[in-house]
Structure formats: C-alpha cells, structure tokens
Amino acid sequence: MKVHEENESYPQYALMLNLMNKKAVVVGGGQVAGRKIKQLLECGAKVLVVSPVLIGDLEELAGEQRIEVRRKPYSTEDLQGACxxxxxTDDPEVNQLVAEDAHQAGIFVNIAHASEGSDFTNPAxxxxxxxxxxxxxxxxxxxLTRHIVERVDDIIDERLxxxxxxxxxxxxxxxxxxSAAKKRQQILRAYGNACWEAWEQKRPFPIWEEWYSNNE
Structure with missing residues (x-):
C-alpha cells in the first residue's frame, strides 16, 4: 500500500456523519468552541466540554444539562470514548497537545484556526x-466561503x-x-425531474398518484 508524502496535495473527502448519541469532545469554552458545540447539539451528539471557564451561552447549556462539562485544564484522559x-482554545500549545493526543488515539481532530493540522474542517x-x-x-x-453561502442562499427559495x-x-x-427495484428507481428519477421542473418554473408539484397513473 502506497504511503503518501506529507507535502502531497489531495482534496478533502466529503461525507455526512450521523452523530446521534455519539460522543464529541470540545476543548475550550469560548466563542469558537461555542459555535462548534451548538452545531454538534443540532446533530444530536453527546458533547463533553473541557474548559476551566465557559462563556455565558455555554453556561446556559450546562445549566440545562445539554452538555457535560469538566471545569479544568485539558488532560489526555478527556478524549476517552470520543469519535x-x-x-x-485560545492557546495554540494546548490545541497542538490535543491534536497530538487525538492522533495518537486514532481519533479525528479539528484544530481551530489551523486547517493544515486538522483531520477535517467544518463547512458552512x-x-x-x-x-x-x-x-x-x-x-x-x-x-470566500461566506460570500458563496450568501450567493447560494439568494438563489434558493423556501419552496426547496x-x-x-x-x-x-x-x-x-x-x-x-x-415492487421491482429497477423500475421504481427509473420512475422516481423521472418523477424527481418533473418536480424539479415545477420548482424551477414555480408551478405546483405534480401529485404522485396522478403522475404515476399516467407514467407507469
């Protein structure tokens, strides 16, 4: 198996993760950590926060018992069981230590403001x-990411x-x-195309029963 050199450049692999009831550890209690934590909670993850101090929003989440908090400096044991x-944190040395421990444990890690040392980045x-x-x-x-997001949001309407x-x-x-899988796939593809055309032309979507009876 080929081992790639560190200076070789490859695109990032895109995927969607199911984090429902899976443990994620966030080391840090500031604004950046807060954004990560809220996104993780939206996806159903179990979030452990390691930080001596939390910003107000995170204190509220802790008070509501939506996150587990260890109010202390980071230690390697905090990563146990995380996916x-x-x-x-706002300390690059602590962030680097967390990354080294995560790599040693074989766990994917994201380092704030250091995409080149991260195993993954968070898209908008x-x-x-x-x-x-x-x-x-x-x-x-x-x-640039923000500008692209704003442009996409401008052209997508709520009917999507x-x-x-x-x-x-x-x-x-x-x-x-x-019942036939191949036929079902073909029919759904054609129906999806018809619905997409209706969306683009701002027409009502075709009703499945009527459309299928005319196209089976």
Missing amino acids: LIFAA VLRYGHVQINVSTGGASPT EGLALHLHEARQRAQQDI
Whole structure:
C-alpha cells in the first residue's frame, strides 16, 4: 500500500456523519468552541466540554444539562470514548497537545484556526428542511466561503424545503406501489425531474398518484 508524502496535495473527502448519541469532545469554552458545540447539539451528539471557564451561552447549556462539562485544564484522559475532537482554545500549545493526543488515539481532530493540522474542517451549512448544502474552501478562505453561502442562499427559495418533503413522501409511496427495484428507481428519477421542473418554473408539484397513473 502506497504511503503518501506529507507535502502531497489531495482534496478533502466529503461525507455526512450521523452523530446521534455519539460522543464529541470540545476543548475550550469560548466563542469558537461555542459555535462548534451548538452545531454538534443540532446533530444530536453527546458533547463533553473541557474548559476551566465557559462563556455565558455555554453556561446556559450546562445549566440545562445539554452538555457535560469538566471545569479544568485539558488532560489526555478527556478524549476517552470520543469519535470526534475539537481543539478550540485560545492557546495554540494546548490545541497542538490535543491534536497530538487525538492522533495518537486514532481519533479525528479539528484544530481551530489551523486547517493544515486538522483531520477535517467544518463547512458552512445552509439547511432547508431535508436539504443541506455544505460549502467549503478547504480552510483556504472563510471569507470566500461566506460570500458563496450568501450567493447560494439568494438563489434558493423556501419552496426547496417543500420539494424535498414532497419527494420524500413520494419515495415512500413508490416503495409501496412498485415492487421491482429497477423500475421504481427509473420512475422516481423521472418523477424527481418533473418536480424539479415545477420548482424551477414555480408551478405546483405534480401529485404522485396522478403522475404515476399516467407514467407507469
């Protein structure tokens, strides 16, 4: 198996993680850590925060018992059982120590303000119900990422959320109505195209039962 050199350049691998009830450790209690923590909670993760001091928003989350808090300086034992680590203190030396311990334990780590030393970066996220659009410049320019997000948000309207829900419901109906997997896939692709055209032209989405009876 080929071992790649550290100076070789490769794109980051994009994936969506299911963090429901999985443990994530955030080392730090400031603004940057707070943003990471809120995003993790939105995804259903169990969050452990390691920091002697917390900002007000995090104190509220701790008071509501939505996060576990260890009010102390970081130590290696804090990473035990975690699937993701975030080093988000204002001390680069502490962040580097967290990263080294995470790498030693084989756990993916994100280092605040140091994408080149991180195993992953967090994209900017736009959510429209079932639809999630992630935008990343691989840590090259958060400013460019923000501008791209704003431009995308300008051209997407709220009907996209309705379209995703409409197609989700149609998929469930198709699983009941069409037993052959290959035919079901073809029909759903054609129906999805018809719904997309309706979204672009701002027309009502075709009703599954009527559309399917005319296209089976």
